Amino acid sequence: MTVADTDVLDIAREVVLERGEGLSEADVLRALRLPDERLPELLELAHQVRMRWCGPEVEIEGIISLKTGGCPEDCHFCSQSGRFPTPVRSAWLDIPGLVKAAEQTRATGATEFCIVAAVRGPDKRLLSQVKAGIEAIRASGNDIQIACSLGMLTQEQVDELKAMGVHRYNHNLETARSHFANVVTTHTWEERWETLLMIREAGMEVCCGGIIGMGETVEQRAEFAAQLAELGPDECTMNFLIPQPGTPYENYEVVPGKDALRTVAAFRLALPRALLRFSGGRELTFGDLGTEQGMLGGINAIIVGNYLTNLGRPADRDLAMLTELNMPIKALSETL
Amino acid sequence: MTVLGVYCETCGKPQADNEHAVCRARQEINPPRYCRECRRRMVVQITPTGWSARCSVHGDIEG
Numbered sequence: 001m002t003v004a005d006t007d008v009l010d011i012a013r014e015v016v017l018e019r020g021e022g023l024s025e026a027d028v029l030r031a032l033r034l035p036d037e038r039l040p041e042l043l044e045l046a047h048q049v050r051m052r053w054c055g056p057e058v059e060i061e062g063i064i065s066l067k068t069g070g071c072p073e074d075c076h077f078c079s080q081s082g083r084f085p086t087p088v089r090s091a092w093l094d095i096p097g098l099v100k101a102a103e104q105t106r107a108t109g110a111t112e113f114c115i116v117a118a119v120r121g122p123d124k125r126l127l128s129q130v131k132a133g134i135e136a137i138r139a140s141g142n143d144i145q146i147a148c149s150l151g152m153l154t155q156e157q158v159d160e161l162k163a164m165g166v167h168r169y170n171h172n173l174e175t176a177r178s179h180f181a182n183v184v185t186t187h188t189w190e191e192r193w194e195t196l197l198m199i200r201e202a203g204m205e206v207c208c209g210g211i212i213g214m215g216e217t218v219e220q221r222a223e224f225a226a227q228l229a230e231l232g233p234d235e236c237t238m239n240f241l242i243p244q245p246g247t248p249y250e251n252y253e254v255v256p257g258k259d260a261l262r263t264v265a266a267f268r269l270a271l272p273r274a275l276l277r278f279s280g281g282r283e284l285t286f287g288d289l290g291t292e293q294g295m296l297g298g299i300n301a302i303i304v305g306n307y308l309t310n311l312g313r314p315a316d317r318d319l320a321m322l323t324e325l326n327m328p329i330k331a332l333s334e335t336l
Numbered sequence: 337m338t339v340l341g342v343y344c345e346t347c348g349k350p351q352a353d354n355e356h357a358v359c360r361a362r363q364e365i366n367p368p369r370y371c372r373e374c375r376r377r378m379v380v381q382i383t384p385t386g387w388s389a390r391c392s393v394h395g396d397i398e399g
Protein backbone atom coordinates (compact mmCIF):
# COMPACT_ATOMS: atom_id res chain seq x y z
CA MET A 1 0.00 0.00 0.00
CA THR A 2 1.36 3.46 -0.88
CA VAL A 3 1.05 6.59 1.24
CA ALA A 4 -1.51 7.97 -1.19
CA ASP A 5 -3.74 4.96 -0.41
CA THR A 6 -3.58 5.52 3.33
CA ASP A 7 -6.64 7.33 4.60
CA VAL A 8 -5.83 10.97 5.20
CA LEU A 9 -7.46 10.94 8.62
CA ASP A 10 -5.30 8.00 9.66
CA ILE A 11 -2.26 9.99 8.60
CA ALA A 12 -3.56 13.00 10.50
CA ARG A 13 -4.09 10.89 13.63
CA GLU A 14 -0.48 9.78 13.52
CA VAL A 15 1.21 13.02 12.44
CA VAL A 16 -0.99 15.72 13.94
CA LEU A 17 -2.80 14.20 16.88
CA GLU A 18 0.05 12.00 18.15
CA ARG A 19 3.07 14.09 17.23
CA GLY A 20 1.65 17.62 17.12
CA GLU A 21 3.06 18.31 13.66
CA GLY A 22 1.12 20.06 10.92
CA LEU A 23 -0.38 18.11 8.05
CA SER A 24 1.42 18.47 4.70
CA GLU A 25 -0.08 20.54 1.88
CA ALA A 26 -0.96 17.42 -0.12
CA ASP A 27 -2.77 15.90 2.84
CA VAL A 28 -4.55 19.16 3.70
CA LEU A 29 -5.85 19.06 0.13
CA ARG A 30 -7.06 15.51 0.63
CA ALA A 31 -8.83 16.57 3.82
CA LEU A 32 -10.47 19.45 1.95
CA ARG A 33 -11.73 16.95 -0.61
CA LEU A 34 -13.32 14.56 1.88
CA PRO A 35 -16.98 13.95 1.05
CA ASP A 36 -19.78 15.37 3.20
CA GLU A 37 -20.36 11.95 4.83
CA ARG A 38 -16.91 12.14 6.36
CA LEU A 39 -17.18 15.73 7.58
CA PRO A 40 -18.24 14.74 11.14
CA GLU A 41 -15.19 12.49 11.43
CA LEU A 42 -12.90 15.27 10.15
CA LEU A 43 -14.38 17.78 12.61
CA GLU A 44 -14.05 15.36 15.48
CA LEU A 45 -10.40 14.76 14.74
CA ALA A 46 -9.73 18.52 14.42
CA HIS A 47 -11.41 18.97 17.82
CA GLN A 48 -9.26 16.24 19.38
CA VAL A 49 -6.15 17.92 17.96
CA ARG A 50 -7.21 21.28 19.39
CA MET A 51 -7.96 19.74 22.83
CA ARG A 52 -4.68 17.84 22.91
CA TRP A 53 -2.33 20.59 21.71
CA CYS A 54 -4.14 23.76 22.84
CA GLY A 55 -6.53 22.68 25.59
CA PRO A 56 -10.17 23.51 26.24
CA GLU A 57 -9.77 27.27 26.81
CA VAL A 58 -11.17 29.72 24.30
CA GLU A 59 -9.51 33.09 23.76
CA ILE A 60 -11.92 35.96 23.42
CA GLU A 61 -11.08 39.16 21.61
CA GLY A 62 -12.83 42.40 20.79
CA ILE A 63 -11.83 44.65 17.90
CA ILE A 64 -12.24 48.32 17.17
CA SER A 65 -11.77 50.42 14.07
CA LEU A 66 -9.67 53.45 15.00
CA LYS A 67 -9.59 54.76 11.46
CA THR A 68 -12.32 53.58 9.10
CA GLY A 69 -12.49 53.78 5.29
CA GLY A 70 -10.57 55.83 2.75
CA CYS A 71 -7.75 53.28 2.37
CA PRO A 72 -5.53 53.78 -0.70
CA GLU A 73 -5.12 50.01 -1.27
CA ASP A 74 -7.36 47.94 -3.54
CA CYS A 75 -7.99 44.66 -1.68
CA HIS A 76 -10.99 43.51 -3.71
CA PHE A 77 -12.96 42.18 -0.74
CA CYS A 78 -12.72 45.34 1.32
CA SER A 79 -15.44 47.93 1.79
CA GLN A 80 -12.86 50.30 3.30
CA SER A 81 -10.87 50.75 0.13
CA GLY A 82 -11.22 54.29 -1.19
CA ARG A 83 -11.00 52.91 -4.73
CA PHE A 84 -14.43 51.28 -4.80
CA PRO A 85 -17.88 52.91 -4.67
CA THR A 86 -18.84 51.40 -1.32
CA PRO A 87 -21.15 53.05 1.20
CA VAL A 88 -18.42 53.19 3.87
CA ARG A 89 -17.31 56.73 4.70
CA SER A 90 -14.09 57.70 6.44
CA ALA A 91 -14.23 58.07 10.20
CA TRP A 92 -11.76 58.45 13.08
CA LEU A 93 -12.54 57.29 16.58
CA ASP A 94 -11.44 59.63 19.40
CA ILE A 95 -9.51 58.53 22.49
CA PRO A 96 -12.52 58.47 24.87
CA GLY A 97 -14.31 56.28 22.32
CA LEU A 98 -11.34 53.93 22.21
CA VAL A 99 -11.15 53.69 26.01
CA LYS A 100 -14.87 52.92 26.14
CA ALA A 101 -14.57 50.22 23.49
CA ALA A 102 -11.70 48.62 25.44
CA GLU A 103 -13.85 48.72 28.59
CA GLN A 104 -16.81 47.09 26.82
CA THR A 105 -14.49 44.41 25.49
CA ARG A 106 -12.91 43.67 28.88
CA ALA A 107 -16.39 43.40 30.41
CA THR A 108 -17.11 40.36 28.20
CA GLY A 109 -14.16 38.49 29.74
CA ALA A 110 -12.03 39.10 26.66
CA THR A 111 -8.27 39.13 27.16
CA GLU A 112 -7.40 40.73 23.85
CA PHE A 113 -8.35 44.10 22.35
CA CYS A 114 -7.26 44.75 18.80
CA ILE A 115 -6.95 48.31 17.47
CA VAL A 116 -7.37 48.37 13.70
CA ALA A 117 -6.85 51.06 11.07
CA ALA A 118 -7.69 51.00 7.36
CA VAL A 119 -4.31 52.07 5.99
CA ARG A 120 -1.49 50.77 3.80
CA GLY A 121 0.76 51.38 6.79
CA PRO A 122 0.69 53.79 9.72
CA ASP A 123 1.90 57.40 9.53
CA LYS A 124 3.12 59.51 12.45
CA ARG A 125 -0.37 60.78 13.25
CA LEU A 126 -1.83 57.30 13.45
CA LEU A 127 1.01 55.96 15.59
CA SER A 128 0.73 58.85 18.02
CA GLN A 129 -3.03 58.26 18.23
CA VAL A 130 -2.38 54.57 19.00
CA LYS A 131 0.18 55.50 21.63
CA ALA A 132 -2.16 58.00 23.29
CA GLY A 133 -4.96 55.44 23.10
CA ILE A 134 -2.94 52.70 24.80
CA GLU A 135 -1.85 55.11 27.53
CA ALA A 136 -5.45 56.17 28.11
CA ILE A 137 -6.65 52.55 28.26
CA ARG A 138 -3.99 51.77 30.87
CA ALA A 139 -4.78 54.96 32.80
CA SER A 140 -8.41 53.81 32.99
CA GLY A 141 -7.24 50.74 34.92
CA ASN A 142 -7.92 48.31 32.08
CA ASP A 143 -5.31 45.54 31.95
CA ILE A 144 -6.52 43.87 28.73
CA GLN A 145 -3.77 42.84 26.31
CA ILE A 146 -3.51 45.09 23.30
CA ALA A 147 -3.04 44.01 19.73
CA CYS A 148 -2.81 46.21 16.66
CA SER A 149 -3.54 45.84 12.97
CA LEU A 150 -2.20 48.86 11.13
CA GLY A 151 -0.97 47.46 7.83
CA MET A 152 2.59 47.14 6.62
CA LEU A 153 5.35 48.40 8.92
CA THR A 154 8.90 49.65 8.76
CA GLN A 155 11.44 48.35 11.28
CA GLU A 156 11.24 51.65 13.14
CA GLN A 157 7.46 51.34 13.44
CA VAL A 158 7.75 47.75 14.64
CA ASP A 159 10.11 48.93 17.38
CA GLU A 160 7.77 51.76 18.31
CA LEU A 161 4.78 49.44 18.67
CA LYS A 162 6.82 47.02 20.75
CA ALA A 163 7.85 49.90 23.03
CA MET A 164 4.18 50.89 23.43
CA GLY A 165 3.49 47.45 24.91
CA VAL A 166 1.64 45.99 21.93
CA HIS A 167 1.93 42.26 22.48
CA ARG A 168 0.42 40.90 19.26
CA TYR A 169 0.20 42.25 15.73
CA ASN A 170 -2.33 41.19 13.12
CA HIS A 171 -1.36 41.23 9.49
CA ASN A 172 -3.17 38.83 7.19
CA LEU A 173 -1.66 37.21 4.14
CA GLU A 174 -5.34 36.99 3.08
CA THR A 175 -4.97 34.15 0.59
CA ALA A 176 -2.53 31.77 -1.11
CA ARG A 177 0.53 33.40 -2.62
CA SER A 178 -0.51 32.17 -6.08
CA HIS A 179 -3.90 33.90 -5.79
CA PHE A 180 -2.87 37.15 -4.09
CA ALA A 181 -2.33 39.21 -7.25
CA ASN A 182 -5.95 38.51 -8.24
CA VAL A 183 -7.12 39.98 -4.96
CA VAL A 184 -4.73 42.91 -4.41
CA THR A 185 -2.68 44.84 -6.98
CA THR A 186 -1.36 47.75 -4.89
CA HIS A 187 1.06 45.71 -2.83
CA THR A 188 2.46 42.18 -2.82
CA TRP A 189 2.13 39.07 -0.72
CA GLU A 190 5.89 39.25 -0.16
CA GLU A 191 5.63 42.76 1.32
CA ARG A 192 3.12 41.41 3.81
CA TRP A 193 5.40 38.48 4.61
CA GLU A 194 8.28 40.92 5.34
CA THR A 195 6.21 42.76 7.92
CA LEU A 196 5.28 39.48 9.58
CA LEU A 197 8.93 38.47 9.93
CA MET A 198 9.81 41.80 11.53
CA ILE A 199 6.98 41.41 14.04
CA ARG A 200 8.19 37.97 15.04
CA GLU A 201 11.80 39.13 15.23
CA ALA A 202 10.81 41.97 17.58
CA GLY A 203 9.23 39.47 19.98
CA MET A 204 5.60 40.35 19.39
CA GLU A 205 3.09 37.59 18.82
CA VAL A 206 2.13 37.09 15.19
CA CYS A 207 -1.52 36.93 14.16
CA CYS A 208 -2.01 36.05 10.53
CA GLY A 209 -4.82 34.56 8.53
CA GLY A 210 -7.05 35.43 5.67
CA ILE A 211 -10.38 35.21 3.95
CA ILE A 212 -11.90 32.09 2.44
CA GLY A 213 -14.25 32.47 -0.52
CA MET A 214 -12.42 34.94 -2.76
CA GLY A 215 -12.44 32.75 -5.86
CA GLU A 216 -9.49 30.60 -4.76
CA THR A 217 -9.44 26.94 -5.77
CA VAL A 218 -9.44 24.16 -3.23
CA GLU A 219 -5.78 23.57 -4.13
CA GLN A 220 -5.09 27.20 -3.26
CA ARG A 221 -6.81 26.75 0.10
CA ALA A 222 -4.38 23.92 0.82
CA GLU A 223 -1.49 26.04 -0.47
CA PHE A 224 -2.54 28.87 1.85
CA ALA A 225 -2.71 26.54 4.85
CA ALA A 226 0.81 25.31 4.07
CA GLN A 227 2.14 28.85 3.73
CA LEU A 228 0.61 29.78 7.06
CA ALA A 229 2.14 26.66 8.61
CA GLU A 230 5.52 27.75 7.28
CA LEU A 231 5.06 31.13 8.96
CA GLY A 232 3.89 29.46 12.18
CA PRO A 233 1.70 32.25 13.56
CA ASP A 234 0.67 32.33 17.23
CA GLU A 235 -2.83 33.02 15.99
CA CYS A 236 -4.55 32.35 12.71
CA THR A 237 -7.63 34.39 12.01
CA MET A 238 -10.22 32.75 9.75
CA ASN A 239 -12.55 35.04 7.87
CA PHE A 240 -15.21 34.03 5.36
CA LEU A 241 -16.08 36.47 2.61
CA ILE A 242 -18.97 38.82 3.21
CA PRO A 243 -19.67 40.10 -0.32
CA GLN A 244 -19.53 43.84 0.34
CA PRO A 245 -21.68 46.15 -1.82
CA GLY A 246 -19.61 48.24 -4.21
CA THR A 247 -16.52 46.00 -4.10
CA PRO A 248 -15.42 43.81 -7.02
CA TYR A 249 -16.59 40.81 -4.97
CA GLU A 250 -20.08 42.11 -4.22
CA ASN A 251 -21.76 39.32 -6.18
CA TYR A 252 -19.58 36.46 -4.97
CA GLU A 253 -21.40 33.58 -3.31
CA VAL A 254 -21.12 33.10 0.43
CA VAL A 255 -19.02 29.96 1.16
CA PRO A 256 -21.39 27.02 1.76
CA GLY A 257 -21.45 25.96 5.42
CA LYS A 258 -20.02 22.48 4.89
CA ASP A 259 -17.10 23.76 2.82
CA ALA A 260 -16.43 26.34 5.46
CA LEU A 261 -16.41 23.69 8.22
CA ARG A 262 -14.11 21.45 6.17
CA THR A 263 -11.75 24.42 5.77
CA VAL A 264 -11.74 25.20 9.49
CA ALA A 265 -10.93 21.58 10.35
CA ALA A 266 -8.27 21.27 7.63
CA PHE A 267 -6.57 24.48 8.82
CA ARG A 268 -6.54 23.08 12.38
CA LEU A 269 -4.77 19.98 11.05
CA ALA A 270 -2.20 22.24 9.35
CA LEU A 271 -1.75 24.40 12.47
CA PRO A 272 -2.21 22.11 15.48
CA ARG A 273 -0.83 24.50 18.09
CA ALA A 274 -2.05 27.90 16.89
CA LEU A 275 -4.99 29.87 18.20
CA LEU A 276 -7.55 29.42 15.43
CA ARG A 277 -9.97 32.30 15.52
CA PHE A 278 -13.46 32.58 14.12
CA SER A 279 -13.48 36.09 12.64
CA GLY A 280 -15.46 38.05 10.05
CA GLY A 281 -18.24 36.35 8.13
CA ARG A 282 -19.01 33.84 10.88
CA GLU A 283 -22.64 34.88 11.27
CA LEU A 284 -23.38 34.82 7.54
CA THR A 285 -21.48 31.65 6.64
CA PHE A 286 -22.02 29.47 9.70
CA GLY A 287 -25.11 30.72 11.52
CA ASP A 288 -25.69 29.58 15.10
CA LEU A 289 -25.49 25.84 14.43
CA GLY A 290 -22.41 26.10 12.22
CA THR A 291 -20.70 28.24 14.84
CA GLU A 292 -21.11 25.46 17.42
CA GLN A 293 -19.89 22.88 14.93
CA GLY A 294 -16.83 25.04 14.26
CA MET A 295 -16.14 25.32 18.00
CA LEU A 296 -16.23 21.52 18.05
CA GLY A 297 -14.15 21.30 14.87
CA GLY A 298 -10.86 23.02 15.67
CA ILE A 299 -11.69 26.64 16.55
CA ASN A 300 -10.41 27.86 19.94
CA ALA A 301 -10.73 31.63 19.71
CA ILE A 302 -13.49 34.03 18.76
CA ILE A 303 -14.16 37.68 18.18
CA VAL A 304 -17.12 38.77 20.27
CA GLY A 305 -19.40 41.67 19.54
CA ASN A 306 -19.17 43.73 16.39
CA TYR A 307 -16.53 43.77 13.69
CA LEU A 308 -15.05 46.72 11.78
CA THR A 309 -17.74 47.41 9.20
CA ASN A 310 -20.21 44.64 10.06
CA LEU A 311 -22.15 43.73 13.16
CA GLY A 312 -21.69 40.46 15.03
CA ARG A 313 -24.15 38.67 17.25
CA PRO A 314 -24.35 39.97 20.85
CA ALA A 315 -21.42 38.85 23.03
CA ASP A 316 -23.69 37.24 25.63
CA ARG A 317 -24.91 34.73 23.05
CA ASP A 318 -21.36 33.61 22.37
CA LEU A 319 -20.59 33.46 26.09
CA ALA A 320 -23.71 31.35 26.70
CA MET A 321 -22.65 29.04 23.87
CA LEU A 322 -19.22 28.53 25.45
CA THR A 323 -20.80 27.72 28.80
CA GLU A 324 -23.04 25.19 27.11
CA LEU A 325 -20.08 23.63 25.32
CA ASN A 326 -18.15 23.47 28.59
CA MET A 327 -15.32 25.53 27.19
CA PRO A 328 -13.72 27.87 29.73
CA ILE A 329 -12.71 31.37 28.69
CA LYS A 330 -8.97 31.91 28.75
CA ALA A 331 -8.10 34.19 31.66
CA LEU A 332 -5.70 37.11 31.56
CA SER A 333 -3.30 35.54 34.08
CA GLU A 334 -2.73 32.53 31.83
CA THR A 335 -1.72 34.70 28.92
CA LEU A 336 0.83 36.87 30.71
CA MET B 337 -42.71 49.87 15.30
CA THR B 338 -40.03 50.25 12.64
CA VAL B 339 -40.33 53.42 10.63
CA LEU B 340 -39.31 52.50 7.10
CA GLY B 341 -38.52 55.98 5.79
CA VAL B 342 -38.19 56.91 2.14
CA TYR B 343 -34.84 55.24 1.43
CA CYS B 344 -33.35 51.87 2.35
CA GLU B 345 -30.62 52.33 4.99
CA THR B 346 -28.61 49.46 3.56
CA CYS B 347 -28.51 50.18 -0.19
CA GLY B 348 -29.80 53.75 -0.39
CA LYS B 349 -32.44 53.01 -3.01
CA PRO B 350 -36.07 54.10 -2.59
CA GLN B 351 -38.04 51.80 -0.27
CA ALA B 352 -40.81 51.85 -2.88
CA ASP B 353 -38.51 49.78 -5.16
CA ASN B 354 -39.42 46.68 -3.18
CA GLU B 355 -36.05 45.14 -4.03
CA HIS B 356 -34.68 45.00 -0.54
CA ALA B 357 -34.96 41.34 0.37
CA VAL B 358 -31.17 40.92 0.60
CA CYS B 359 -30.85 44.20 2.50
CA ARG B 360 -33.38 42.97 5.07
CA ALA B 361 -31.85 39.52 5.26
CA ARG B 362 -28.49 41.07 6.09
CA GLN B 363 -29.75 43.71 8.50
CA GLU B 364 -28.32 41.77 11.43
CA ILE B 365 -24.80 42.19 10.10
CA ASN B 366 -25.07 45.59 8.41
CA PRO B 367 -25.39 48.87 10.29
CA PRO B 368 -27.35 51.58 8.45
CA ARG B 369 -25.23 53.24 5.75
CA TYR B 370 -27.66 55.65 4.11
CA CYS B 371 -29.90 58.23 5.73
CA ARG B 372 -33.45 56.99 5.34
CA GLU B 373 -34.75 60.51 4.87
CA CYS B 374 -32.31 61.95 2.34
CA ARG B 375 -30.19 58.93 1.23
CA ARG B 376 -26.91 60.74 2.07
CA ARG B 377 -24.13 58.31 2.99
CA MET B 378 -23.70 58.50 6.76
CA VAL B 379 -20.50 58.48 8.81
CA VAL B 380 -20.76 55.22 10.74
CA GLN B 381 -18.73 54.18 13.77
CA ILE B 382 -19.04 50.62 14.99
CA THR B 383 -17.96 49.64 18.51
CA PRO B 384 -17.90 46.18 20.12
CA THR B 385 -21.41 46.65 21.50
CA GLY B 386 -23.11 49.13 19.20
CA TRP B 387 -22.95 51.61 16.35
CA SER B 388 -23.69 55.22 15.62
CA ALA B 389 -24.43 56.84 12.26
CA ARG B 390 -24.44 60.52 11.41
CA CYS B 391 -26.18 62.29 8.55
CA SER B 392 -24.81 65.80 8.07
CA VAL B 393 -28.38 67.07 7.68
CA HIS B 394 -30.58 64.77 9.77
CA GLY B 395 -28.27 64.12 12.70
CA ASP B 396 -27.27 61.02 14.66
CA ILE B 397 -28.90 57.64 15.13
CA GLU B 398 -27.61 54.83 17.33
CA GLY B 399 -28.09 51.14 17.78
Ligand code: SF4
Nearest residue numbers: 071073075078081118
Ligand atom coordinates in the same frame (compact mmCIF):
# COMPACT_ATOMS: atom_id res chain seq x y z
S1 SF4 C 1 -5.15 47.47 3.23
FE1 SF4 C 1 -6.74 46.83 4.68
S2 SF4 C 1 -8.19 48.55 4.81
FE2 SF4 C 1 -6.92 48.87 2.99
S3 SF4 C 1 -8.11 48.01 1.31
FE3 SF4 C 1 -6.70 46.39 2.01
S4 SF4 C 1 -7.87 45.25 3.58
FE4 SF4 C 1 -8.97 47.21 3.21
Ligand SMILES: [Zn+2]
Nearest residue numbers: 344347356359
Ligand atom coordinates in the same frame (compact mmCIF):
# COMPACT_ATOMS: atom_id res chain seq x y z
ZN1 LIG D 1 -32.04 48.11 0.14
Ligand SMILES: [Zn+2]
Nearest residue numbers: 371374391394
Ligand atom coordinates in the same frame (compact mmCIF):
# COMPACT_ATOMS: atom_id res chain seq x y z
ZN1 LIG E 1 -30.25 62.74 6.03
